[in-house]
Amino acid sequence: MNTENTSIELRLEQKYRHGFVTDIEADTVAPGLSEDVIRFISAKKDEPDWLLDWRLESYRYWQEMQQPNWAHLKIAPIDFQAISYYSAPISNKDRPQSLDEVDPKLLETYDKLGVPLHERARLAGVAVDAVFDSVSVGTTFKEELKKAGVIFCSFSEAVQDHPELVKAYLGTVVPQRDNFFAALNSAVFTDGSFVYIPKGVRCPMELSTYFRINAAETGQFERTLIIAEAGSHVSYLEGCTAPMRDENQLHAAVVELVAMEGANIKYSTVQNWYPGDENGVGGIYNFVTKRGMCKEDNSRISWTQVETGSAITWKYPSCVLRGDNSVGEFYSVALTNNYQQADTGTKMIHLGKNTRSKIISKGISAGRGKNAYRGLVKMTRTATDARNFTQCDSMLIGKHCSAHTFPYIEVLNPSAKVEHEATTSRIGEDQLFYCLQRGISEEDAVSMIVDGFCKQVFRELPMEFAVEAKALLEVSLEGAVG
Amino acid sequence: MLIINNLHAEVDGKEILRGLDLEVAAGEVHAIMGPNGSGKSTLGNVIAGREGYEVTQGSVSYLGKDLLELSPEQRACEGVFMAFQYPVEIPGVNNTYFLRAALNAQRKYRNEEELDSVGFLRLVREKLEVLHIGDELLHRAVNEGFSGGEKKRNEIFQMAVLEPKLAILDETDSGLDIDALKAVAEGVNRLRSPDRAIVLITHYQRLLEHVKPDHVHVLARGKIVADGGPDLALKLEEQGYNWLEEGGIAPLQQAGSQ
Numbered sequence: 001m002n003t004e005n006t007s008i009e010l011r012l013e014q015k016y017r018h019g020f021v022t023d024i025e026a027d028t029v030a031p032g033l034s035e036d037v038i039r040f041i042s043a044k045k046d047e048p049d050w051l052l053d054w055r056l057e058s059y060r061y062w063q064e065m066q067q068p069n070w071a072h073l074k075i076a077p078i079d080f081q082a083i084s085y086y087s088a089p090i091s092n093k094d095r096p097q098s099l100d101e102v103d104p105k106l107l108e109t110y111d112k113l114g115v116p117l118h119e120r121a122r123l124a125g126v127a128v129d130a131v132f133d134s135v136s137v138g139t140t141f142k143e144e145l146k147k148a149g150v151i152f153c154s155f156s157e158a159v160q161d162h163p164e165l166v167k168a169y170l171g172t173v174v175p176q177r178d179n180f181f182a183a184l185n186s187a188v189f190t191d192g193s194f195v196y197i198p199k200g201v202r203c204p205m206e207l208s209t210y211f212r213i214n215a216a217e218t219g220q221f222e223r224t225l226i227i228a229e230a231g232s233h234v235s236y237l238e239g240c241t242a243p244m245r246d247e248n249q250l251h252a253a254v255v256e257l258v259a260m261e262g263a264n265i266k267y268s269t270v271q272n273w274y275p276g277d278e279n280g281v282g283g284i285y286n287f288v289t290k291r292g293m294c295k296e297d298n299s300r301i302s303w304t305q306v307e308t309g310s311a312i313t314w315k316y317p318s319c320v321l322r323g324d325n326s327v328g329e330f331y332s333v334a335l336t337n338n339y340q341q342a343d344t345g346t347k348m349i350h351l352g353k354n355t356r357s358k359i360i361s362k363g364i365s366a367g368r369g370k371n372a373y374r375g376l377v378k379m380t381r382t383a384t385d386a387r388n389f390t391q392c393d394s395m396l397i398g399k400h401c402s403a404h405t406f407p408y409i410e411v412l413n414p415s416a417k418v419e420h421e422a423t424t425s426r427i428g429e430d431q432l433f434y435c436l437q438r439g440i441s442e443e444d445a446v447s448m449i450v451d452g453f454c455k456q457v458f459r460e461l462p463m464e465f466a467v468e469a470k471a472l473l474e475v476s477l478e479g480a481v482g
Numbered sequence: 483m484l485i486i487n488n489l490h491a492e493v494d495g496k497e498i499l500r501g502l503d504l505e506v507a508a509g510e511v512h513a514i515m516g517p518n519g520s521g522k523s524t525l526g527n528v529i530a531g532r533e534g535y536e537v538t539q540g541s542v543s544y545l546g547k548d549l550l551e552l553s554p555e556q557r558a559c560e561g562v563f564m565a566f567q568y569p570v571e572i573p574g575v576n577n578t579y580f581l582r583a584a585l586n587a588q589r590k591y592r593n594e595e596e597l598d599s600v601g602f603l604r605l606v607r608e609k610l611e612v613l614h615i616g617d618e619l620l621h622r623a624v625n626e627g628f629s630g631g632e633k634k635r636n637e638i639f640q641m642a643v644l645e646p647k648l649a650i651l652d653e654t655d656s657g658l659d660i661d662a663l664k665a666v667a668e669g670v671n672r673l674r675s676p677d678r679a680i681v682l683i684t685h686y687q688r689l690l691e692h693v694k695p696d697h698v699h700v701l702a703r704g705k706i707v708a709d710g711g712p713d714l715a716l717k718l719e720e721q722g723y724n725w726l727e728e729g730g731i732a733p734l735q736q737a738g739s740q
Contacts, residue, residue: 436553436554437532437558438580438587448572449575452572452573
């Protein structure tokens with residue numbers, strides 16, 4: 001403990017000598033969390049005082065909070081003092097300004113992971129803001145977006161270049177005190193994405209970010225903020241992969257979406273963090289708070305997620321439907337294999353009149369996986385004529401896995417309508433044998449059956465993402481049968 | 483083509499087949515009849531290689547190969563097809579996609595070139611026309627929401643596309659109204675060919691009015707107890723299965739009176 005503190009102090013001293021903005025090679029703060037560490041992060045990013053204060057305030061809230069234990073998850077104790085809260089990748093003196101300047105080794109890794117950044121960006125017309133560890137390393141198509149007036153940049157850049165926007169919206173959807181992990185993120189977030197779509201603008205391309213965790217024992221705390229002004233449209237894709245590793249890593253992101261009048265935000269995630277090995281050793285702890293606010297009338301927020309990775313997933317992308325006639329949607333495929341655990345779902349909070357929400361959840365359990373759907377549909381007093389439809393299907397592969405459904409429904413307005421459907425099925429030996437008898441191999445049969453099961457969700461994904469998601473399920477299910 | 487010798491098989495430790503012998507040659511249509519619980523469906527499942535059906539004795543030779551050594555998908559690729567009594571639904575999986583995956587898996591196994599979607603669709607249209615099946619089945623998920631008749635027709639359609647060497651139809655006639663029965667029978671008749679053997683497993687004689695078998699076998703208590711021509715089926719229809727039972731051990735089932 002003492003030595004750690006000393007090393008932080010030493011580092012801090014060094015920084016002071018050279019000035020905070022000077023970039024140095026591969027600096028990682030020693031493990032541990034304190035106000036000093038937060039000051040270090042904030043200073044490292046040259047943040048304004050109000051943001052540092054906001055972080056420190058969050059930290060104080062966090063210190064008084066308890067890690068939640070209501071989820072259907074078994075979580076080994078997390079030592080928050082053993083985590084390092086800041087690291088930057090080894091790179092040239094300065095951060096690369098374009099992909100050409102990016103460390104070829106890094107690009108190679110992306111390639112191996114099936115993320116050909118170059119190609120993807122150019123061929124698919126996708127702007128990519130890759131977060132490698134805690135600092136952005138490459139952003140493309142910025143110019144084209146600029147022409148449309150769209151701001152798409154790293155969160156840190158947004159703090160520098162658009163502080164008024166960040167200040168106006170940060171924490172308005174997910175308050176600092178919202179929950180334990182959101183408070184932690186608010187205190188120590190390092191980077192993430194920032195998107196601003198001006199009034200009436202339809203974003204000319206899908207916005208995509210690839211996240212990856214790299215340095216050992218480094219938690220990653222992303223912070224994403226998307227603001228869609230009146231009448232604007234945006235589709236945002238987020239995908240992530242993580243390499244093999246042994247220790248559990250904490251990943252506690254916060255995503256906030258704000259949709260103004262008639263605005264439309266579509267947020268898609270393919271989550272593929274390292275799930276641990278087949279014995280349940282290692283893997284990412286993925287404790288994420290994602291929430292969208294349909295702030296004004298006729299707005300729409302749609303979440304689509306394909307969750308195949310992480311040792312533990314704790315995630316409930318939600319919609320607060322404040323504006324009248326606003327729409328919230330949640331489409332989810334969550335797969336747990338081996339010893340993976342997932343407790344995931346959504347919250348649809350209906351405040352406005354005639355608000356609508358739709359929830360389609362597909363849970364797949366294989367191996368000794370544990371998969372829980374947890375969803376809240378809340379119709380408040382003011383939500384006249386609000387409607388919800390929930391469909392919640394679980395599929396079991398093998399005999400040692402489990403699926404659970406925890407629907408919470410609160411209706412305070414008598415005109416509201418809530419529908420809930422739920423099914424659980426086992427990939428039947430019947431289905432499997434039917435495929436085998438036609439000459440289809442067992443592996444192909446399983447992925448075909450699973451793919452069919454997930455179709456309702458996959459078709460909500462942008463095309464190339466859907467292909468990727470399908471491939472991911474196949475890889476994740478390898479060895480699940482037989 | 484198929485030679486079954488002294489076949490004994492168990493399900494859940496219970497012996498169902500008890501020394502079954504059967505020979506089927508290419509070009510022939512065989513009907514296997516028998517009361518409920520006699521082991522008819524077990525025979526089909528053992529040939530297809532379903533898990534849970536354990537062969538304890540005897541042999542099954544198919545085109546000179548030891549069939550029991552092959553996995554279910556290998557058997558399929560070698561040309562063994564089973565039309566299921568209860569075809570399962572596979573939600574979200576398109577019927578055409580499924581069938582193409584099956585055909586291409588089999589072609590690949592035989593070192594034939596896989597069919598692209600254009601070539602496959604051409605083949606499918608051809609078969610649909612021959613079988614007088616509309617193409618509405620193509621656009622739906624495998625058997626999902628199909629009526630009983632549609633499911634059975636879909637089985638025959640799959641058989642037509644996959645062109646097996648040995649087709650086993652497990653009670654394909656059960657639960658069909660007369661029109662569907664005729665359609666299925668016509669489909670089967672069209673698939674009769676000198677190099678294909680067809681085994682019809684059935685409880686009733688009525689399918690055999692439309693598909694004339696070359697041989698009829700009666701299965702009771704896990705054994706073939708009688709062989710004959712089409713007239714054997716008629717006799718069963720008139721007299722039921724009880725006359726075959728010396729001690730009346732088999733369950734009392736009437737075929738003819740229903």
